[in-house]
Amino acid sequence: MTESRKPRHSTEGGYARGEETRRKLIDAAISLFGQHGFAGASTRDIAALAGVNAPALQYYFENKEGVYRACAESIADEALQVLEPALLAAQRTLDDEGATQDALIDSFVTLQCSIADLMFKKGRETDRRLFFAREQGGGEPEIGSQILRDRLRSPMNKVNAALVARITGRAENDPITIVRMISIWGQFFAFHVARESTLSMLGWADLDGENAEFVKTIVSAQTRLLLDSWRREAE
Incomplete structure (x- = not known):
């Protein structure tokens, strides 16, 4: 199973923003996995609830299993x-x-x-x-x-x-x-x-x-x- 990714931003400000985005995605994923289960929560819905673009989830976690592990x-x-x-x-x-x-x-x-x-x-x-x-x-x-x-x-x-x-x-x-x-x-x-x-x-x-x-x-x-x-x- 793929491990969750850490932000790859090199600057201090970029790293902080990356951690914030990653945190939002994890919080959104915990909420949707809790409400709908792993099968019922889509990566698109997780990204939407987090207020970020769908590719951001793949950037940090690669896939839904990765974000579940991070949760x-x-x-x-x-x-x-x-x-x-x-x-x-x-x-x-x-x-x-x-x-x-x-x-x-x-x-x-x-x-x-x-x-x-x-x-x-x-x-x-x-x-x-x-x-x-x-x-x-x-x-x-x-x-x-x-x-x-x-x-x-x-x-x-x-x-x-x-x-x-x-x-x-x-x-x-x-x-x-x-x-x-x-x-x-x-x-x-x-x-x-x-x-x-x-x-x-x-x-x-x-x-x-x-x-x-x-x-x-x-x-x-x-x-x-x-x-x-x-x-x-x-x-």
Whole structure:
């Protein structure tokens, strides 16, 4: 599969304009891929939504697969900007053989809340949520799932499984560890995937500010209770 191209402008001003154009194309593509899927979004429509000429997309990305790959890379980059500090901190806790159970649980909750911050972030979340939903549903180019898996999901899952394993005294690859990690990690996803339904039930207009903090507080407390109960089972 063809890799996305970088702008080839040599001057500083031209490079900045090139990056702006490339960014517009990626944002437009994420929106249309989310709404219509890979097959339903044309390169012409992507260029039109970005407000650029159709040849510009070929210049930067060569083809539709190239721009799809760039979309996945961009989403991974944005996510890691939010998640990486907590991810690195959690790994440091895991590397500390003397880390207490409370420190391990704190690391898990902090990492979980960083995911919530990413999900509840205002702005372009709808387009990215739809892009994720289609990619997870299958039928989209495998390169997108590969990028998101290699750069984002696998590192997160590895650290989270290791934290649950250390807390509960089980192996990281134990099916019980994995199911527990997936289930406890998924508490925020209902607010992300079924956003409109949850907002309707709560009578909220949006999920930001005090509302987001309220959800994080409740879910974090549940997470601590579950992790602590599993810890006590192992004693």
